[in-house]
Amino acid sequence: MPAHPGPCGILLLDKPLGLSSHSATQRVKRLTGAARAGHVGSLDPLATGMLPICLGEATKVAGEILEGAKHYRFTIALGAGTATGDLEGEIVRSAAVPALDSGSVTAVLRSFLGHGTQVPPMYSAIKIEGQALYKLARQGKEIDRPARPIQIHELRLLALREAHLDCEVRCAKGLYVRVLAEDIARSLGTEGHVSALRRVAVEPFPEGGMYTLEALQALREAGSMPALVPPDEPIGHLPVAHLDAADEIRMLHGQVVTGLPLAPGLLRLYGHDGRFLGLGITSGDGLVRAKRLFATGG
Secondary structure, three states: OOOOOOOOEEEEEEEOOOOOHHHHHHHHHHHHOOOOEEEOOOOOOOEEEEEEEEEHHHHHHHHHOOOOOEEEEEEEEEOEEEOOOEOOOOEEEEOOOOOOOHHHHHHHHHOOOEEEEEOOOOOOOOEEOOEEHHHHHHOOOOOOOOOEEEEEEEEEEEEEEOOEEEEEEEEOOOOOHHHHHHHHHHHOOOOEEEEEEEEEEEOOOOOOOOEOHHHHHHHHHOOOOOOOEOOOHHHOOOOEEEOOHHHHHHHHOOOOEOOOOOOOEEEEEEOOOOOEEEEEEEOOOOOEEEEEEOOOOO
């Protein structure tokens, strides 16, 4: 008998503290029995929260999932700046913390709303001339980094504690919360670093519905599977091609399907019964070719 194909879909993991995104993904792969697994976006080891993980055939759409707005909750420890902008680095700057009240802090936070730019931190995976910045940083090197555009939709104060700010931010892809925390602290007349960071949600995935590794272990022991996001759900931005039975057979056998006047680019392919088949591509000439088909349909 053929082996069971394993799960196919996207699991929303509540990544624990201290685990890299890669290590967390490998644990999920083992706990679910998936043939393949890959995460969408990443979280630093010192961050917790939503990490979408594509399982099985769903890894074929991972590259087409658009990372939309992100929602974080974080704490800024005031009075000290670290080499990494978080708890992992040694303290390299210090400054007195001025007397603060919620009104003055809120006014500063409002100044960060909207479009702006941000210089990525040296301790990041960004590559310049083929080298990851964090590798250069570990060698004691610092190089000029071009500022990148960012957008902050919402930034608010949750709590003001002695030398600590609890904040919440909704932002577009590309923002480094560590750098934002440093900038906020400096705007308040001091230094600061992130002492806690949690990603609550990342579009297009819904808030909530996350599984911890412990919950996955319990489900495995009970012989159950977690609820997965269907692989075509987060790629709803791609146009659709519905195939009749004859065209579905042609597509699954590697043949070109004709007579589908669609705009050039990638497509979601669905069979005659509504089943998601995978991704196709067209040049806008009415011809549709397979790009990445699912082995057994989505």
